[in-house]
Amino acid sequence: MxxxxxxxxxxxxxxxxxxxxxxxxxxxxxxxxxxxxxxxxxxxxxxxxxxxxxxxxxxxxxxxxxxxxxxxxxxxxxxxxxDFAFAAFVGALPPPPKSAEFSATWDQYKSLEEPEGWYKGDGYENMHVQGRRWGGLYKELWHPNNSSIYTSRSTFSSYGFPHGSPDFIKAFPIEHKKFLAxxxxxxxxxxxxxxxxxxxxxxxxxxxxxxxxxxxxxxxxxxxxxxxxxxxxxxxxxxxxxxxxxxxxxxxxxxxxxxxxxxxxxxxxxxxxxxxxxxxxxxxxxxxxxxxxxxxxxxxxxxx
Structure with a gap:
């Protein structure tokens, strides 16, 4: 008991x-x-x-x-x-400390930008690398350099948007953004x-x-x-x-x-x-x- x-x-x-x-x-x-x-x-x-x-x-x-x-x-x-990558894409991550920019996180993964088709829509300039990868229009779901490509296509469609759509960010429900934040x-x-x-x-x-x-x-x-x-x-x-x-x-x-x-x-x-x-x-x-x-x-x- x-x-x-x-x-x-x-x-x-x-x-x-x-x-x-x-x-x-x-x-x-x-x-x-x-x-x-x-x-x-x-x-x-x-x-x-x-x-x-x-x-x-x-x-x-x-x-x-x-x-x-x-x-x-x-x-x-x-x-x-x-979820971290999802939050990064919709702008729900805490800002980096010491007045740093999210763009500084891109360097480590820069070689993957083209094969993963990183997101380059509205707001990408200060988006954490995991958000750009998550919203990317990558050509393959899996590739030899990284076996954990985010399969986010189904998440976009569950909200009624095509994958990688900038409109998704604008229309994202505030309650869901708060949850991720x-x-x-x-x-x-x-x-x-x-x-x-x-x-x-x-x-x-x-x-x-x-x-x-x-x-x-x-x-x-x-x-x-x-x-x-x-x-x-x-x-x-x-x-x-x-x-x-x-x-x-x-x-x-x-x-x-x-x-x-x-x-x-x-x-x-x-x-x-x-x-x-x-x-x-x-x-x-x-x-x-x-x-x-x-x-x-x-x-x-x-x-x-």
């Missing part, structure tokens, strides 16, 4: 524009979790709300509606790499309970879309993420792959839960949790993990 010190925490994987999946998952969470525990739960969405699936607009409408529909819950919406890059939660083979542990929880680099100072990484510092062309914690898969030793020593999405798999190794069973693919389920029980709930669950 969950005590008052064992508040239910639900971490939900990458939605990627599949409105039916998140609505079905939400219904299953309501059914499978005790009503009082569900209505007071702390819910962490791990990012990547847009792209791949056909209904990004509906997904954002659903997420935006949750605080008013479930006022006793608390909700955290992390920025995924796709307010996304957290990292979330820290004290005293989260988790059931382990050694019993129930009380841990700190850190949630970030991709993870934290194992061989770099954890606090230094977290300072950048807390500040939402946009002077960098990319951040491994949001779009990294191999370097952020494992648990940093510093966190392991302090028994910290590190939870992420992003990696296209459901992987639980000790206190390192990766919740992205969907991988942006229509055929795969959308999964959530419930703490402290460690129960996995999916949109595809059928209840007898």
């Amino acid at each position: 969950t005590t008052t010190n064992e508040k239910v925490v639900i971490c939900i994987g990458d939605i990627h524009g599949y409105a039916t999946k998140i609505k079905n998952l939400w219904s299953n969470l309501q059914i499978q979790i005790k009503p009082n525990e569900f209505e007071s739960a702390h819910i962490i969405f791990l990012g990547d709300y847009c792209d791949h699936g056909p209904h990004t607009r509906d997904v954002l409408d659903f997420l935006i509606s949750l605080p008013s529909k479930h006022p006793k819950q608390s909700h955290v919406f992390l920025a995924g790499n796709h 307010n996304m957290a890059w990292i979330h820290e939660e004290e005293d989260v309970c988790i059931n382990t083979a050694q019993g129930t542990k009380h841990c700190k929880l850190i949630a970030v879309h991709a993870g934290l680099e194992k061989d770099k100072d954890v606090e230094e990484q977290m300072i950048t993420l807390r500040a939402r510092n946009t002077e960098f062309p990319s951040l491994k914690a949001i779009n990294g792959r191999t370097s952020v898969l494992e648990m940093p030793e510093e966190l392991a020593k302090h028994e910290t839960i590190l939870v992420s999405g992003h990696h296209g798999k459901l992987h639980i190794e000790g206190l390192r949790l990766i919740i992205d069973e969907g991988d942006g693919l229509e055929r795969n389920p959308l999964a959530a993990i419930v703490l402290p029980s460690m129960r996995i709930i999916r949109d595809t669950d059928t209840l007898e």
